[in-house]
Amino acid sequence: MNPDELKIGSGVEAGVFEMGHYDSRFDSLKSSNFDPRALWERVDGDAELLRELVELFLNECPGLLRNIAAAIEQQSFDDVRHLSHKLKGSALQLSGSGVAALAGSLEQMGEKKSLQGADRVFSDLQQKAAALAQSLQSLAGRKGSTE
Amino acid sequence: MTTLVMETRQAKVLSVLLVEDNLIDARLVSRFLRGPSETLECKHVGRLGEALEVLKTAQFDVILLDLNLEDSAGYDTFSRILPAARTAAILVLSGSDDEELAIRTVREGAQDYLVKGFFDGRLLLRSIRYAFERKRSEEALRHSEATVRAIFEHSLDGIAITDDRAVCAEANSAAAELVGLFREKMIGASLFDFGGEDLESEWRRFLQSGQGRGRFWIRREDGAKRLADCSFNANILPGRHLLVLRDVTDQQNLEEQLRQSQKMEAVGRLAGGVAHDFNNILGIISGYAELMQINATDEAQKARAERVLSAIEKAASLTRQLLAFGRRQVMSPKLLDISTVIADLGGMVGCMVGGEVQLVLHGASSGMVHADQGQLEQVILNLAANARDAMPNGGVLTITLQGYTSNAPEHQVPPGDYILLSVADTGTGMDLDTQSRVFEPFFTTKKTGSGLGLSTVYGIVKQSGGHITVDSEPGVGSTFSIYLPRVAHGTVRVERRKEDRPLHLQGNETVLLVDDEDELRNAMAEYLESCGYHVLKARNGREAIEIADQYRDKISLLISDIVMPKMNGRGLLDHIRKTRPETNVLVISGYADDAVIRHGIYLEKTCFLQKPFTFQLLGAKIRSLLDK
Numbered sequence: 001m002n003p004d005e006l007k008i009g010s011g012v013e014a015g016v017f018e019m020g021h022y023d024s025r026f027d028s029l030k031s032s033n034f035d036p037r038a039l040w041e042r043v044d045g046d047a048e049l050l051r052e053l054v055e056l057f058l059n060e061c062p063g064l065l066r067n068i069a070a071a072i073e074q075q076s077f078d079d080v081r082h083l084s085h086k087l088k089g090s091a092l093q094l095s096g097s098g099v100a101a102l103a104g105s106l107e108q109m110g111e112k113k114s115l116q117g118a119d120r121v122f123s124d125l126q127q128k129a130a131a132l133a134q135s136l137q138s139l140a141g142r143k144g145s146t147e
Numbered sequence: 148m149t150t151l152v153m154e155t156r157q158a159k160v161l162s163v164l165l166v167e168d169n170l171i172d173a174r175l176v177s178r179f180l181r182g183p184s185e186t187l188e189c190k191h192v193g194r195l196g197e198a199l200e201v202l203k204t205a206q207f208d209v210i211l212l213d214l215n216l217e218d219s220a221g222y223d224t225f226s227r228i229l230p231a232a233r234t235a236a237i238l239v240l241s242g243s244d245d246e247e248l249a250i251r252t253v254r255e256g257a258q259d260y261l262v263k264g265f266f267d268g269r270l271l272l273r274s275i276r277y278a279f280e281r282k283r284s285e286e287a288l289r290h291s292e293a294t295v296r297a298i299f300e301h302s303l304d305g306i307a308i309t310d311d312r313a314v315c316a317e318a319n320s321a322a323a324e325l326v327g328l329f330r331e332k333m334i335g336a337s338l339f340d341f342g343g344e345d346l347e348s349e350w351r352r353f354l355q356s357g358q359g360r361g362r363f364w365i366r367r368e369d370g371a372k373r374l375a376d377c378s379f380n381a382n383i384l385p386g387r388h389l390l391v392l393r394d395v396t397d398q399q400n401l402e403e404q405l406r407q408s409q410k411m412e413a414v415g416r417l418a419g420g421v422a423h424d425f426n427n428i429l430g431i432i433s434g435y436a437e438l439m440q441i442n443a444t445d446e447a448q449k450a451r452a453e454r455v456l457s458a459i460e461k462a463a464s465l466t467r468q469l470l471a472f473g474r475r476q477v478m479s480p481k482l483l484d485i486s487t488v489i490a491d492l493g494g495m496v497g498c499m500v501g502g503e504v505q506l507v508l509h510g511a512s513s514g515m516v517h518a519d520q521g522q523l524e525q526v527i528l529n530l531a532a533n534a535r536d537a538m539p540n541g542g543v544l545t546i547t548l549q550g551y552t553s554n555a556p557e558h559q560v561p562p563g564d565y566i567l568l569s570v571a572d573t574g575t576g577m578d579l580d581t582q583s584r585v586f587e588p589f590f591t592t593k594k595t596g597s598g599l600g601l602s603t604v605y606g607i608v609k610q611s612g613g614h615i616t617v618d619s620e621p622g623v624g625s626t627f628s629i630y631l632p633r634v635a636h637g638t639v640r641v642e643r644r645k646e647d648r649p650l651h652l653q654g655n656e657t658v659l660l661v662d663d664e665d666e667l668r669n670a671m672a673e674y675l676e677s678c679g680y681h682v683l684k685a686r687n688g689r690e691a692i693e694i695a696d697q698y699r700d701k702i703s704l705l706i707s708d709i710v711m712p713k714m715n716g717r718g719l720l721d722h723i724r725k726t727r728p729e730t731n732v733l734v735i736s737g738y739a740d741d742a743v744i745r746h747g748i749y750l751e752k753t754c755f756l757q758k759p760f761t762f763q764l765l766g767a768k769i770r771s772l773l774d775k
Contacts, residue, residue: 043175081220082217089213092262
């Protein structure tokens with residue numbers, strides 16, 4: 001597993017929708033991993049805020065994934081727990097339930113000081129994070145690179 | 148949009164500290180807090196250490212706390228910030244939907260626990276406002292409870308909270324002290340354990356009426372009884388009743404003493420007034436009876452006058468006792484050692500009580516008192532006579548003398564140093580009702596008693612500045628305790644009784660006789676003239692002054708009543724002392740010390756005769772004054 005393989009573009013272009021109005025076309029981004037409408041409602045239709053949050057996530061996520069991978073490799077339970085918790089929190093706020101669930105699983109492993117199966121979970125997490133980043137970029141108005 | 152609580156115009160601007168290390172969370176929450184109005188001010192820190200530093204210098208209304216930070220995790224984060232933020236409402240924002248952790252933090256003081264991703268701006272703002280209001284209410288409640296608790300703990304009145312069966316759920320120290328228990332023991336005990344039937348009937352009344360006041364006796368564990376005033380309030384909480392208890396035993400005792408004292412004072416004033424008027428009448432009868440005796444032409448006439456005078460003496464003896472009770476006797480107080488008085492009287496007391504009563508005298512000299520020796524003798528003799536009558540089949544009469552110091556203000560005897568003279572018998576004793584009336588004049592339990600013996604004792608003791616108490620139990624006996632103020636220093640003067648001496652009553656000096664009672668004045672004048680005196684008569688002070696000012700020769704003696712119309716005795720005495728300093732003065736009154744002292748006439752400088760007196764005594768007094 002190489003965290004650097006995860007490529008998430010950073011930066012968000014100007015909004016593609018009007019403030020306060022949700023475009024139902026974004027429903028196409030809805031999946032078990034992501035709920036665009038829930039996120040839209042959470043930010044109360046504030047596109048600027050949405051872009052800010054997405055940008056923060058895109059900036060933060062690769063580093064977090066790298067650090068989680070390193071912590072798993074080093075069997076550093078506390079770091080696994082803490083970093084996964086942080087990623088989970090961010091994902092939850094961005095309605096990324098798939099990423100949040102996987103990050104939560106890793107957090108539990110760190111909590112229980114047992115990283116058995118963590119590699120497989122992390123692998124899934126990487127994929128889901130990349131997908132979430134993609135969806136967020138789409139929602140925020142810029143298509144980003146995930147590869 | 149639903150109207151938010153915080154949009155109300157009066158809403159306070161709340162200061163919020165956001166403790167969050169996740170930038171996305173922090174950004175989102177900050178945006179939420181900016182909200183639709185300017186009612187929140189937010190400061191953001193990313194680490195617990197930073198938060199603790201900030202809290203040292205600043206106060207916040209609300210703290211939004213993420214539990215998992217770089218420098219702290221889980222419940223530990225909450226428990227570390229809690230002591231530093233006692234007045235702030237803490238709202239936990241957590242990424243963990245951990246029910247157990249949520250309950251634990253809320254139970255320990257967090258106002259709410261919100262899971263990230265499951266709240267939006269409106270919910271967060273509402274939660275913040277509610278959390279603040281709840282915290283404010285809690286603080287108000289905490290202050291109120293602390294105040295009530297302090298009142299409860301430090302109240303001088305007993306406070307107890309009981310259930311329907313009067314079992315104490317809570318009680319303060321004063322309540323425990325009232326029933327004589329440790330506080331811990333009182334909790335769980337029923338008030339019925341300490342009260343009698345009066346408490347149980349009061350309790351029923353309380354429960355029926357819901358609230359009210361009452362009074363009942365409490366039996367302490369040590370056997371002592373205390374009287375409690377009680378204010379009752381039912382169901383301050385369901386099935387919980389409040390009782391505020393005040394120990395009024397001492398107050399009750401003092402009130403009873405005051406009532407008794409006022410009653411005795413009133414009776415004394417009445418008795419003294421009657422005695423005064425009666426003495427004047429006796430004086431007239433006595434005067435003319437003596438004149439009849441002096442001028443009797445045969446033995447039969449003389450004997451009849453003798454019988455009249457004898458009856459008058461008995462009547463005068465009664466009025467003297469009334470005056471003693473009314474504290475209107477003339478006192479000649481001196482420094483006395485009571486032990487010497489008792490020693491002198493011992494023989495007489497022994498004879499009086501008879502052979503079947505064993506007389507025991509205890510105590511040596513314990514100090515001196517300022518009292519009238521004759522009156523003190525009368526006190527001892529009266530008490531001894533009563534004791535004898537209480538022991539018809541014999542017993543022990545114990546007269547004890549000792550020093551006594553009273554410290555307690557609530558005691559029957561005010562604080563001070565006393566000589567305690569107690570007279571105890573092993574006789575029939577008295578019930579409480581008799582004890583409460585024993586000093587009243589004319590109250591007697593004897594078939595032939597006058598009811599004046601103990602009232603005389605009472606009057607003399609009071610007039611001497613002392614106190615008297617009685618302890619008695621039917622079938623066991625009675626003890627009268629007399630407390631006379633101890634005098635620090637002085638020389639003892641005990642006068643031995645003087646033997647009667649033959650009197651020479653004749654004289655030829657000029658006497659100014661002043662009395663508003665015409666009959667008595669005329670009788671006295673007739674007697675004095677029969678003795679050879681030249682008598683100038685006046686009806687009041689003003690007339691006496693006119694006579695004295697016009698009279699050119701020497702006036703050897705002024706005999707004057709005190710209380711008279713137009714000008715009283717004092718004005719007359721002052722005038723005579725000024726214009727005729729060589730004139731002797733003899734004051735006569737049926738209304739002794741009170742009137743004499745009030746009129747400013749000091750007996751040390753004048754001679755006094757209390758009405759009624761025999762002309763023989765009057766004649767002797769005159770000679771003793773004029774022959775000095």
